[in-house]
Every structure is written in C-alpha cells, then in structure tokens.
Amino acid sequence: MPSFAPFLFLYYSYRKPGFTEGDLKVIQNPIGKQIFFAGEHTSPYGASVHGACESGLRVAQEIIQALD
Numbered sequence: 590m591p592s593f594a595p596f597l598f599l600y601y602s603y604r605k606p607g608f609t610e611g612d613l614k615v616i617q618n619p620i621g622k623q624i625f626f627a628g629e630h631t632s633p634y635g636a637s638v639h640g641a642c643e644s645g646l647r648v649a650q651e652i653i654q655a656l657d
C-alpha cells in the first residue's frame with residue numbers, strides 16, 4: 590500500500606442515488622488550463638477500467654484544447 594495514500598488503494602468510486610450528469614460535469618471541470626481531472630470517477634463509465642481509459646482520452650483532448 591502506498592504510504593502517501595493509506596486510504597486509497599484497490600478501490601473504485603460509488604455514486605449515490607440521485608447522482609446526475611451535472612454532478613459529473615462538476616467533477617470533470619478543470620481548474621484553469623493547468624489542472625485536469627481524469628480517473629474512473631470522472632467518467633460516465635465509472636468504476637471500470639473502460640471508464641479510466643475514457644477519462645484519459647477526454648483529458649488529453651482538454652489539454653490539447655488548452656494549448657491552443
């Protein structure tokens with residue numbers, strides 16, 4: 590277990606009932622043009638490897654757009 594994350598290891602996110610697409614947009618929202626959020630918890634396909642990959646592709650696009 591990484592010492593920097595004693596409570597973050599071998600887990601995935603869980604959405605409460607009532608979680609909306611709007612909530613997802615908030616989680617995905619970058620901070621300026623420097624901090625971007627990827628990870629399964631930011632994907633419509635949460636709690637899966639597919640979601641993690643999808644989020645990486647989304648953030649790559651966001652970074653490319655931020656560089657323009």
Ligand SMILES: Cc1cc2nc3c(=O)[nH]c(=O)nc-3n(C[C@H](O)[C@H](O)[C@H](O)COP(=O)(O)OP(=O)(O)OC[C@H]3O[C@@H](n4cnc5c(N)ncnc54)[C@H](O)[C@@H]3O)c2cc1C
Nearest residue numbers: 591593594597599600601627628629630636637638639641
């Ligand atoms: C038991 C189990 C079974 C699963 N089975 C499946 C399955 O069959 N199919 C499927 O599609 N998905 C499955 N999943 C879900 C899948 O593993 C996750 O959704 C996916 O790995 C999430 O990828 P991620 O990159 O978003 O996050 P993670 O894989 O959790 O990666 C996050 C990384 O960030 C690191 N980190 C955390 N904090 C810090 C910090 N402060 N500084 C630096 N690094 C940090 C962590 O150490 C970790 O390496 C399973 C998950 C579990 C726990």
